[in-house]
Ligand code: ADP
């Protein structure tokens with residue numbers, strides 16, 4: 001067949017607007033994040049250009065300002081960044097889905113990456129049409145002799161562009177809010193969005209003013225009011241802890257950053273892990289181990305994901321290993337693809353690497369904490385064991401590393417590593433099949449008689465009471481050689497090779513027969529329990545009732 005014609009397919013803008021409005025982002029509120037990201041990019045670009053001598057202007061201390069005009073039903077986002085010339089507006093704004101950020105990155109390559117540019121979907125600006133019926137751009141380039149430009153668009157492909165009066169460099173975006181989006185005229189709603197998405201963005205963001213109380217002048221009278229003044233209300237912290245070097249931070253800085261992240265959390269974190277990697281992917285962040293005892297609310301105060309200091313989500317499923325989603329903190333990575341589904345994310349190579357990096361860092365930190373101050377680590381064990389035990393079950397590499405920091409507490413309040421424990425029991429806790437037997441109790445109160453008996457015989461008894469421990473025991477039994485677990489009240493204990501002579505019952509043989517018969521009758525025929533009289537330490541109890549270990553774990 002003949003080719004009739006070749007050419008470029010033009011995506012019709014007519015069709016794209018309704019799409020943007022409906023499907024671009026399910027959450028309309030992200031328009032503000034996108035516009036502030038653009039304002040931040042424009043400011044960082046200027047910073048970069050001045051630093052390499054390509055822009056001969058004073059960079060100064062630029063701000064981004066968000067202003068509400070209630071009467072005019074308008075929202076203003078104003079920056080002091082590079083601005084745009086008429087050509088640039090035509091190129092960067094009119095060409096929907098043409099990402100200027102990507103072009104800038106291409107041009108400045110790695111230098112641009114270091115500058116921390118945010119945008120890369122090329123639809124960010126147009127998300128403003130999710131909430132606005134009309135959008136204006138007033139912009140003036142940092143380049144001298146470039147006239148300011150006024151661009152207006154009413155949500156359809158027609159736009160107007162003309163020269164404008166604007167003397168200072170930068171861009172002002174004016175949103176004429178649609179009737180169904182007037183909630184964004186509420187100060188509280190905007191403050192909520194700024195706190196959610198922009199709290200740690202790198203350029204200061206001003207939203208209104210606040211009254212600052214000044215110290216009283218010298219010689220002021222007791223009841224003279226303290227002087228006040230109006231200052232810019234800056235809603236963000238442009239230099240959050242995770243963007244700083246660990247060597248520049250102290251313990252108290254990490255704690256106060258935790259408070260900044262979770263203002264409603266009054267509990268102190270147990271310890272932190274500062275993440276910082278730039279090869280083969282970029283990732284920074286701080287993870288905290290919270291106290292996990294008591295009510296664990298996993299839905300609240302979760303790990304937050306950022307990209308270049310812009311909040312993206314607090315659903316880090318697929319990015320952080322599942323067992324670590326119980327932690328808190330921040331991870332920031334420009335290398336996590338966001339415009340894809342979760343299932344794709346889990347299969348993505350880069351994301352897999354990120355997930356295993358995080359798991360490794362956590363294991364390393366735990367190893368170091370244990371080595372550096374064993375006592376302090378042991379004190380935290382009860383609060384952190386759930387995460388560690390869960391990690392040992394679900395992550396092979398973590399399981400291997402955990403030999404260095406997983407602890408096995410005894411009923412006597414001692415804490416052993418696996419290796420230490422084996423050392424302790426090797427000599428005497430071996431059964432007739434040559435297996436090393438780890439005795440454990442799951443309930444100190446209910447099993448105290450058995451615990452006492454085993455202790456009196458010189459056996460070590462572990463106190464393993466977390467709900468996933470049965471699974472962990474099974475895992476240890478299958479991965480460690482010659483090992484089995486037996487609860488103190490299991491029949492197993494009787495098969496151990498003992499240090500002392502077997503205890504002998506004080507009852508006569510006849511008495512023993514009768515008692516045994518009565519007990520067995522009481523337990524019922526189908527019972528899995530066994531009555532033992534002869535194997536007892538008669539000072540503790542006159543008899544024991546035991547049950548096979550496998551029956552225990554089925555319950
Ligand atoms: P992206 O940010 O992914 O590049 P956007 O649709 O958000 O895509 O923005 C398109 C382009 O418009 C930007 O890359 C930038 O060149 C330009 N632009 C948008 N907002 C501003 C602004 N406030 N100042 C200067 N240029 C801007």
Ligand code: MG
Nearest residue numbers: 038119124125
């Ligand atoms: Mg953008």
